[in-house]
Amino acid sequence: MTLREELIEKSLRLEEMLDRVPEPVARQMRDRIGEFRELLLEQRPPRFVLVGRRGAGKSSLINAIFGERIAEVGHEKATTHRGKWWSYAGDLGTVDLLDTRGIQEGTTPEGAEADLTPVESIAAALEQKAPDAVVFLIKAKEVDAAIDGDLDALTEVCEHIRRLHHIPVPVVAVATHCDEVEPKNVRLHEPEGERDDDLQEKLERIERIEQHLERKIRERDELRDQFVAAHGVSTYQSWRRDGTRRADERWRIEELLDFLLDELPDQARVEFVRLSQVKAMQRRIADRLTNIVSTICGGIAVTPVPIADIGPITSLQMSLVTGIGYISGRRLEVKTATEFLGAIGANVGAAVALREAARALAKVVTPGLGSVISAAVAYAGTKAIGRAASAYFIDGVDVKKARKIFKSTKKKARKAFERSEEENDGELPVAFPYDEEDQQQ
Ligand SMILES: Nc1nc2c(ncn2[C@@H]2O[C@H](COP(=O)(O)OP(=O)(O)OP(=O)(O)O)[C@@H](O)[C@H]2O)c(=O)[nH]1
Ligand SMILES: [Mg+2]
Structure with missing residues (x-):
């Protein structure tokens, strides 16, 4: 035994x-x-559904959670496993993720049944397992201009989940690439060396982005009740060819993990805090x-x-x-x-x-x-x-x-x-x- x-x-x-x-x-x-x-x-491992277009930083977020290189970062077609639940395993634990990018792009997800449309394959995966939370990712600088299409995808995913499982699953919004917000070269991950007023300016801008993101989500009746919080982060890490880490510019990831922990059921909490x-x-x-x-x-x-x-x-x-x-x-x-x-x-x-x-x-x-x-x-x-x-x-x-x-x-x-x-x-x-x-x- x-x-x-x-x-x-x-x-x-x-x-x-x-x-x-x-x-x-x-x-x-x-x-x-x-x-x-x-x-x-x-x-059991926590289960997150990721909604976010190409390059929003989904793979980078996975790596930021683990602090290891678990997911392939980049824009090659085959980098991210879409249309089905995928277990990402690090040394300390596993997270189950469903990447729903196909909904936005209308392309057939990698590994999906050939006769299913992207939306169908995502719906099939959602039917298999109910997620613990939906994580909506968007680049901080795109929150203003290009958010409506992304929110359509988010709404569609949430409605699928509600229809299949009769539960409103919590939505956590993440503004990624915050390091690129103006003033661009002010380092969020190493604020000690920066001028106070520069840093303040950047933080205020990020706060406004978060507020805008929140407002845009709350505008939608289908999302309002499920919405938890909007949170700005930077997930940037870089690895050398030999696998060692060259740069770690993660910012506010721990706070984000804290939000997510609150939304998890007890069954997924031990695994989550262990691997985090x-x-x-x-x-x-x-x-x-x-x-x-x-x-x-x-x-x-x-x-x-x-x-x-x-x-x-x-x-x-x-x-x-x-x-x-x-x-x-x-x-x-x-x-x-x-x-x-x-x-x-x-x-x-x-x-x-x-x-x-x-x-x-x-x-x-x-x-x-x-x-x-x-x-x-x-x-x-x-x-x-x-x-x-x-x-x-x-x-x-x-x-x-x-x-x-x-x-x-x-x-x-x-x-x-x-x-x-x-x-x-x-x-x-x-x-x-x-x-x-x-x-x-
Ligand atoms: N500066 C900066 N770059 C980032 C950040 N997060 C991700 N990147 C970079 O943005 C690019 C895309 O990130 P990915 O994590 O691959 O994005 P994705 O959403 O998984 O993209 P697809 O798998 O193609 O849908 C990569 O070059 C990352 O290094 C960030 O917070 N700051
Ligand atoms: Mg990816």
């Missing part, structure tokens, strides 16, 4: 356990287990996963099945560590995850023993309170493991630092749990405020 299958197996068993969990905890756990499932177990290599985004998803698993573990601890709760808690904590490792771009063996837990002092066995002792002690004093204490320990311990794993695997802090973070988070999380127990009338705390300070310590 692979690690992934093992995790699926365990989470299924968790759901059986819920019959024995009292409300409202059971409901909360059911929700969190659903999220856990979607994030970690039902993972944007630490802030990885941290956010790691945090979310930590909150989810902490709540589940807290819930398990209040389940009236003594001792049996140790197994699922341990395996959930392990899957949290391997999950965060995965988000950061690694593939952790169970052994590595166990070693990590040992190194930060999250000795699972000892923690459980301690918890059992606390439970026994509390039972003597007031029956019932024992489970609350257990829940606090399980919740806080899991929270601390997640936070330490995130600092170690994503931010690259050393083990000593990770151990410190583990300790301080455990203390804080336990207090937060107890406070919220009182306030929420028995509900498990769902989230723990994200603490910037923690990250910098």
Whole structure:
């Protein structure tokens, strides 16, 4: 059995356990287990539909997302795979893309069935899979003059999707080639060396372009509700013949990825933040996963099945560590995850023993309170493991630092749990405020 299958197996068993969990905890756990499932177990690559004419920068955007040369840049006919879903795979993950350029050009897309028109082949691909978002690309300098034809194509693609899947899919507009906006030689990617007023002028012009793009899209009834944002970028990168990168002039790509992340369903988020290599985004998803698993573990601890709760808690904590490792771009063996837990002092066995002792002690004093204490320990311990794993695997802090973070988070999380127990009338705390300070310590 692979690690992934093992995790699926365990989470299924968790759901059986819920019959024995009292409300409202059971409901909360059911929700969190659903999220856990979607994030970690039902993972799939994100799916984007690209709309943009020849040379708008579709291939360059793909490369900008990966930071690698994945797609062929240039104007040869065969450069971009059109009319069908295409998986672009980098070292860290995959994105599924559908290039719809054929709609604009009326040419038969590469690789399409010979008897299908461009529009038909694109519609067939859209029927196969529902996209997560439509990305509309247009050169910044062309937003003003030549946008109407492009918007026709965008509208047509969106209507196809709505007809086939009965969902309005989000539209993110991207103004590409922003580096070429006047004043042309002011470098956006290296603003330190530029005059303030020059830079300001360029940024203002780009902002006006974004606003214009937004206005043009909102003018169309068919697009208005689906529109998310218009965002100016530069995707320019250049590679030498030997494959090394000669230039990286990417600008505002991380912000764009952030917009896209927000539009993705949970199933596609882990893959997306992994391959994007944007630490802030990885941290956010790691945090979310930590909150989810902490709540589940807290819930398990209040389940009236003594001792049996140790197994699922341990395996959930392990899957949290391997999950965060995965988000950061690694593939952790169970052994590595166990070693990590040992190194930060999250000795699972000892923690459980301690918890059992606390439970026994509390039972003597007031029956019932024992489970609350257990829940606090399980919740806080899991929270601390997640936070330490995130600092170690994503931010690259050393083990000593990770151990410190583990300790301080455990203390804080336990207090937060107890406070919220009182306030929420028995509900498990769902989230723990994200603490910037923690990250910098
Ligand atoms: N200066 C500048 N050049 C860019 C930028 N993005 C792309 N380019 C260049 O524009 C040209 C076309 O980019 P591609 O990414 O191949 O465009 P495409 O939309 O994939 O084109 P087709 O596959 O032909 O439809 C290439 O020469 C890129 O190097 C950018 O942000 N700034
Ligand atoms: Mg291309």
